Amino acid sequence: MSSIRWLVLALSLVAVTFSVWRLEGMRAGIEITRDAVGPTPVTVYRLPDAGPAPAVVIAHGFAGSMQLMEAFALTLAQAGYVAVSFDFEGHGRNPVPMSGDVSRIDGTTQLLMSETGRVTDYALALPGVDGRVALLGHSMASDVIVRQTIADPRVSATVAISMFSQAVNAEQPSNLIAINGAWETMLREEARRVIRLIDPDAEEGQTVQAGDVVRRAVASPNVEHVGVLYSATSLQEARDWLDRSYGRNADTGLATTGGWIVLLLAGLVGLVWPVAGLLPRGPVPALLPRRDFAVALGVASLVTPLILWPVEIEVLPVLVADYLALHLLVFGAIACGYLLWRGHRPGGWQVVPGLALALYGTFVFGGALDRYVASFMPHAGRIPIIAAIAVGAVAFMLADTWLSGAGRAPLWRKGMVKLGFFASLGLAVALDFEGLFFLLIILPVILLYFAVFGTMAGWAGRRTGAVGSIGVGLGLVLAWSLGVTFPMFAL
16 A cells, blocks of 8 residues: 555544543533434433423424434533433434425424324423423424424424424514524525515514514624534524523533534545545556437436326335335446447456445445434335435446446546436425425435545546446445435334
8 A cells, every 4th residue: 555545544533532632522521311212313412410490392304313412402401401402203213204294384394293283292301391492393293393383382482494384473482593594595584574574674694582582693703504503603602592581691611513524434434545546456447438418317307207298107105216226226227238238348346445445335334424414314114215325326326336337437527427427306395396406405415426436436446447236235234325315104
């Protein structure tokens, strides 16, 4: 192994070690216990032997999980609150699928409100809780907690992050802060509307009050819909608002985990490059002729959504996952079928590269995600879903790896493959916007997958030329990633 690879290996190990040390250090001194409210998984964060304090129930957004909200839980626990985070039905390791009509307030929203109410009951019954409770929620949960605050007189403070809710009026909720990322333009306008119900001249950064109604709107700088959850401004504003509401004055640190999480994940990705240099060098796969590359990609991208347009399939208990699995399968089958018909063969079926990629991506990189970012380890009910998605995901990733020459193709070719796939999904959504709208929400997961696992696979592929093996390994990781991210929904 070259000196450069040794250097990258050393730097990556330092990054991983130091970031884990920092992340675990933010948990130091906090008592973290796992429990369940019926089938709903909950995690309680608190300082041991602390005096009586309010409870804060923390709710994640759509396709999230309680891990995504941990920076708030740790920050508030350090400030002396009893923080109770949970997985909504259909999310994370909650085995109960979402149900009801997602388009009606008395449908799915009401069920999520009821679940929040049950967790609130649990939080108020915990030892050391002084009888007061606040709700904190992000994105989808912001609407749920606003409505639950209005419905439950026990809730005395509300922290709505990336808020949208038509339930807010001039009187309710009476104690509300809306925190958005500076890049969330539309949601920032909604937050201004909410405070201007109290004071027509109010601007972000101001606290306004009329009688018993008090509100504030804040934009956390340089962040978007996910980054807002890790912003120091978001964490401090949430803590200070609750301190103001409950007459407390915490002088404690903020659990700014975001930068350390990025460093950890970058270190785990960086480890793959020097280690890939230890794999046995394989034959260089021949790049596909331009014409065959263009036809295979173009036909698969265009024809797949047109073939599936009239098809209605609801087999998997997961929103749009069955369509996506079928889209991946048809796309991969068309591209691979055409290339086989033209006399090409993928080759490169060495077991080690694909197996190592699948195991590292799922259990090492995925294990870090599960502990610090979002749920990545499934409950038993998601295993059949992962297996079903894998059929399509393996076919697609085999086509992707083949078209990309196992990472040896020019950058423009690799970019065209990804662009073609996203264009294909975009056409599918345009043809059935109402039915496939949720595909747009899951696109960031697919983008992250391509950026992270595509990079790791490219290093292994350029070393080994294992087109077939790496395609299968990538497909298994993609199926796992989608299977644990999509919210489950009762058929």
